[in-house]
Amino acid sequence: MVSDIANPRQTVLVTSSSDSKDDIITLDWHMPTSFKPLMYAISVGKTRYSRKLIEQAKVFVVNFMPIHTEKEVLFCGRNPGEHVDKFKETGFHRVEGEKVDCPRISEALAFLECEVVKEIETGDHIIFVGNVLHKDWNDTGKRLFHTGKDDFTTTKD
Ligand SMILES: Cc1cc2nc3c(=O)[nH]c(=O)nc-3n(C[C@H](O)[C@H](O)[C@H](O)COP(=O)(O)O)c2cc1C
Structure with missing residues (x-):
């Protein structure tokens, strides 16, 4: 698996919403792509329910988790979102986005509210490139990095 050499990678949760249905997907594959304007890209598998919501609504929020x-x-x-309310099941608190019609996660250390400006097909994934319309972060907190399978590590104090 590519994760054997590409990890650890910071794991984020991406929230999406369309037609009053919300979803949360876990992603290791994501990156900043421009300083000015600030842009951020995520790579979402074609079979993911989140792909459908992001394609419809053209917005997403990247949540950096502790x-x-x-x-x-x-x-x-590990759970496709079509028939699961992931906010309810995880207990994460939903906060309305300020600049996008999409929720964010209150427990996140930082978040980026993004509007999709480009979609790139890449094998079995779609890269959604977003213009960051609003952001906030607090620099305290140990962030989450995926090493492989069920294992994670974190940043130093
Ligand atoms: C640690 C971890 C990292 C993951 N990274 C990605 C990723 O970068 N891209 C992706 O499409 N799926 C990734 N997945 C898989 C999706 O999160 C998973 O298929 C999820 O159930 C999809 O949810 P959805 O169908 O509600 O969108 C990852 C899963 C885990 C556990």
């Missing part, structure tokens, strides 16, 4: 949320992060990464 290490202590690893159980909930694995839940969001």
Whole structure:
């Protein structure tokens, strides 16, 4: 698996919403792509329910999570969202986005509210490139990095 050499990677949760249905997907594959304007890209598998919601609504939020949320992060990464309310099942608190019609996760250390400006097909994934319309972070907190399978590590104090 590529994760054997590409990891550890920071794991994020991406929230999406369309037609009053919300979803949360766990992602290792994501990156900043521009300083000015600030842009951020995520790579979402074609079969994911989140792909459908992001394609419809053209917005998403990247939520950077603390290490202590690893159980909930694995839940969001192991359960397709079509018939599951992941906010309810994880207990994460939903906060309305400020600049996008999409919720974010209150427990996140940082978040980026993004509007999709480009979609790139890449094998079995779609890269959604987003313009960051609103962001916030607090620099305290140990972030979550996926080493492989069910294992995570974190940043130093
Ligand atoms: C640690 C971890 C990292 C993951 N990274 C990605 C990723 O970068 N891209 C992706 O499409 N799926 C990734 N997945 C798988 C999705 O999170 C998983 O298929 C999820 O159930 C999809 O949810 P959805 O169908 O509600 O969108 C990852 C899963 C885990 C546990």
